[in-house]
Amino acid sequence: MTAEALLAWARGPGMQIALAVFFLGITVRIVEMLLIGRAPDLAAPRKSGVAAGWRTVFHRSLPTPGMLKRSPLVFVGGYIFHLGFLIVLVLSVPHIELFHGVWGIRWPGLPRSLIDLAAILSIGAMVALLVHRLVDPVRRFLSRSGDYFAWTVTFLPLITGYFATHHMLLPYTQMLAVHILSIELLLIVLPFTKLIHTFTLFLSRWYNGAIAGRKGVAS
């Protein structure tokens, strides 16, 4: 298969398969979770849990007092990785062109130098977090193959995207095909790995906030 044919497959059928698995997978995982259900709380509430639930959805993105000092690398590395990944995904011009092709809407992108910076910071943070996972006693103790697998499939789109835009390692067409395939791999495995936290964390935070909020407890 030539690089062009591989790229064409990745852009066409490959992407469609990946998106189908992704959306179907997410739906199945969320539905199987919601179907379990939850007993109503019969205790007289101090106040409604709804507001606290929503507040916690957002507020839990901020570090809690003292914890920034206790786990600085996890916090700082976590922020840089997530924000960098998001910036590259949503604000790089080639990605915006792709979204425009699918949804017909367009938004302003960032200059390539800034996208490069976000990508490098995100890649650096991921490497630091991986080293921390391997070296820190708690993280190493908690980590299973799934954690390293999730790291790898998240890392690949970042690094191959960077290589592709900078014409490194492989010819551009080949690297672009690899980049798109790595995104498809990420899409396919996301619903079935811990990467599903991308979606479920909002529900988890909401439950945490709502359970605490009914009792008038900070969350």
Place this chain on the structure above:
Amino acid sequence: MTSLENGINAFVEQIDTPIASFFNSCVHCGMCADACLFYTETGDPKYTPIHKLEPMRRVWKRNFTFWGKLAAMLGLSKPVTDAELEEWEPLIYDSCTLCGRCSMVCPVGNDITYMIRKAREGMVAAGHAPDGLKGATVRAVEIGSPMGVTWKTVQAQIKHAEQDTGLTIPVDVENAEYMVLMSSMEVVNFPEYMGAIARIFDQAGVSWTLCSDAIEATNSGIQIGSSDIAAQLVQRIVDGAEKLKVKTVISPECGHAYTAIRWEGANLIGRPYSFKVLHILEVLDELREQGRLQTEGMETAKLTFHDPCQLVRRGGVVEEPRRLLNMVASNFVEMPDAGVWNWCCGGGGGVSANERADELRLKVFSRKKAQLDAVGVETLVTACSNCRIMLEDGAEANNMDLQIVGMAETIAAHLPTKTSTTATEESSS
């Protein structure tokens, strides 16, 4: 059915949408470890809170997820074994006080404490609960108190309190505003509580009563994780309160009793209450706000307040003790991390009833000691008799010169002398 099957079934029964969402969301970032005093004080990664839930996670995965069910069908995953549950027993019971700090730091929002509380249901059903806690639970069911305190002992305390205060302690009075519950520890170790309540309520003109059928507020069923037993213990209180037709039931100076009666009780018995439940701190603060609680004089000794976890992090009682202490103490200082971030005494969540955990509990007391050393106080006030015993134990083990007192007695010590007509009548009769 084997006890292992019972345990697995109990896990399955406990797993709900929040728990599934929590397990799905965990990214193994390890931040919960930094919030847990059992990890911070030992440095042992096995005390990472989310790790304590590994057996429950595997039950969830096998029974509630698409791939887990598929893997189980194809024989590709190993079910949880009895040996594993045995291994996890000390993690779930000895090294978790259900303090709730991990639930407040988890970046994806997992309420890990909620999960551990539920995981204990599976553990006890599988027969893997600590002997100390089992004994306390059996005594609670059979005798009515985890410490084996009988109504006779309470009556002796009533007599003492009446002699000390010159007041009548009301028992089984119908239609009283408040029904006062106690913890066995208050009956046995801190009899000053009953006298303090009698004097404060007398001064404030409050109608109250004890109930001879329902004096015990603590709930070993909650701590060991047996909803059936917990419900039975709550039902005694509900029956007592409904029989006496009281408006409000007062949870004593105890942390988990408040969680048991205020937040879990209605769910355990399957219906809402016909009465209100307040912690004694809430009642005292209400009386203060209404101007019915008058005090005179101030403690001048430097003092601080230890927030019981179940009140401050799981119960929503935070500002009340501070407003009350400011009424009677001129040198009230806060420990670092006081309030919603306070560190546990080390003996909550049933740990104090579990002798096996004593050594570990005293080891992790170093966290509390550091907090106390930072402020250097003479007096430590708290509002939980279990915390109080644990603090006394820890202070003694560390040769700390510290007076540890309860809130009600601290307030009662500053009541104006003979302002209430009842007290005057009583003392002159």
